[in-house]
Amino acid sequence: MTQILITVTINGREETKHVEPRLLLSDFIRHDLGLTGTHVGCEHGVCGACTILFNGEAVRSCLMLAVQANGQTLETVESLGTPDNMHPLQQAFHEAHALQCGYCTPGFLMTLKPWLKENPNPNDHEIREALSGNLCRCTGYQHIVDAVKKTTDLRQQTTD
Amino acid sequence: MKPAPFEYRAPDTLQEALTLLAENGFDAKLLAGGQSLIPVMNFRLAQPGVIIDLNRVSGLDQIDVLSDGQVSIGAMVRQATLEKSDLIRTRLPLLHQTIPFIAHPQIRNRGTIGGSLAHADPAAELPVISVALQAQFKLQNQSGERLVGAESFYKALFETELGEDEILTEVIFPATPTRTGYAFHELARRHGDYAQAGAAAVITLDEAGRCQNARLIYLNVGDIPMSASQAADMLTGNQLNDSLIEAAARHAADHEIEPGGDVHASAAYKRHLAFVLGKRAIYQARTAAQQLS
Numbered sequence: 001m002t003q004i005l006i007t008v009t010i011n012g013r014e015e016t017k018h019v020e021p022r023l024l025l026s027d028f029i030r031h032d033l034g035l036t037g038t039h040v041g042c043e044h045g046v047c048g049a050c051t052i053l054f055n056g057e058a059v060r061s062c063l064m065l066a067v068q069a070n071g072q073t074l075e076t077v078e079s080l081g082t083p084d085n086m087h088p089l090q091q092a093f094h095e096a097h098a099l100q101c102g103y104c105t106p107g108f109l110m111t112l113k114p115w116l117k118e119n120p121n122p123n124d125h126e127i128r129e130a131l132s133g134n135l136c137r138c139t140g141y142q143h144i145v146d147a148v149k150k151t152t153d154l155r156q157q158t159t160d
Numbered sequence: 161m162k163p164a165p166f167e168y169r170a171p172d173t174l175q176e177a178l179t180l181l182a183e184n185g186f187d188a189k190l191l192a193g194g195q196s197l198i199p200v201m202n203f204r205l206a207q208p209g210v211i212i213d214l215n216r217v218s219g220l221d222q223i224d225v226l227s228d229g230q231v232s233i234g235a236m237v238r239q240a241t242l243e244k245s246d247l248i249r250t251r252l253p254l255l256h257q258t259i260p261f262i263a264h265p266q267i268r269n270r271g272t273i274g275g276s277l278a279h280a281d282p283a284a285e286l287p288v289i290s291v292a293l294q295a296q297f298k299l300q301n302q303s304g305e306r307l308v309g310a311e312s313f314y315k316a317l318f319e320t321e322l323g324e325d326e327i328l329t330e331v332i333f334p335a336t337p338t339r340t341g342y343a344f345h346e347l348a349r350r351h352g353d354y355a356q357a358g359a360a361a362v363i364t365l366d367e368a369g370r371c372q373n374a375r376l377i378y379l380n381v382g383d384i385p386m387s388a389s390q391a392a393d394m395l396t397g398n399q400l401n402d403s404l405i406e407a408a409a410r411h412a413a414d415h416e417i418e419p420g421g422d423v424h425a426s427a428a429y430k431r432h433l434a435f436v437l438g439k440r441a442i443y444q445a446r447t448a449a450q451q452l453s
Binding site for chain 2: 023132133
């Protein structure tokens with residue numbers, strides 16, 4: 001099968017690889033680039049686990065082809081923080097017990113990152129609406145909503 | 161789940177895309193937002209030989225107001241763009257208020273208006289809205305272009321007027337008439353899922369408060385967006401009181417839709433939903449029109 005040479009900027013780093021046209025962006029990120037923080041759940045756009053940022057916007061990486069990312073900018077959960085220096089969202093998820101098995105968490109975090117920029121002071125309803133495209137089978141969502149509120153509270157304290 | 165192998169082409173111009181489509185015909189599939197096409201390719205329900213990616217084609221992502229107040233929307237305009245557009249909010253309120261019903265934010269960031277209209281899923285919102293608002297679709301091939309009304313575009317289940325060598329490039333919505341109210345209601349098991357049934361209503365009142373024009377279009381209770389023109393005729397020329405609205409909604413649900421049952425909803429249940437949602441939509445559109453009068 002013909003391979004196509006693509007270059008992407010991912011988490012601030014440039015990567016060039018040959019890919020088959022049928023390679024999904026989610027598999028490219030995990031298998032070809034070794035960034036396994038992006039999880040793959042349903043592979044047909046329902047669960048949201050594979051959410052990444054494509055030119056700054058949250059998208060499902062299982063519903064895009066790797067070749068479509070040629071020349072574009074991607075961000076995955078690895079761009080957020082490290083265990084010693086967590087991103088405020090990660091810290092809030094940790095403190096509010098917003099995860100149990102953690103499989104869905106990268107998708108939630110990447111959905112929330114751009115959304116909170118556009119919606120700095122959301123109410124419960126808006127938070128649930130924003131997260132409606134991400135499934136979590138462990139938490140029942142309440143702690144995730146709590147974590148988002150914790151993040152916005154923290155941010156308000158630091159800007160006050 | 162991986163798509164079957166295919167050849168990938170990403171033209172920069174519409175002319176190039178049309179040439180590729182003409183060369184490959186039925187074996188080619190156009191990739192717009194990919195939010196319906198990629199899942200069916202992942203499941204291998206679709207195995208196109210050639211993918212023509214429209215995402216790099218320039219000039220298909222404009223929103224313009226034409227001189228006579230019509231609004232032209234390029235086929236590759238993302239649903240999220242429509243959702244955030246003040247122009248769409250003020251000029252096409254029905255379209256604007258329906259966008260949040262389409263799947264989820266991540267899907268709307270990629271999904272396009274043209275892709276959704278051309279895909280022709282009977283459970284999708286945008287085809288219903290385009291029929292309700294009497295939009296015109298611009299279809300282009302190598303030899304020219306033609307305009308097709310939304311209502312005649314939808315032929316049968318996933319079948320449209322779009323020829324094998326044609327691309328839907330633009331959607332043109334008529335200017336909003338005065339004293340007109342709009343409403344859309346649907347019921348889904350979970351928010352963002354495909355709805356079991358839905359209804360859009362457009363009501364224009366005359367100066368005396370009588371119904372001057374009505375349109376009533378149903379979602380996912382037939383193979384295509386179902387237009388209840390007899391029910392709309394019952395409303396036209398009359399004061400829209402409760403009993404008339406109820407009678408029209410009942411007529412539409414009993415005689416003007418063709419719901420098939422599925423695992424989540426029997427045909428009888430869908431008729432019931434169509435009655436309730438249709439009635440609700442007419443009420444709300446009437447009230448909105450009264451407030452504008």
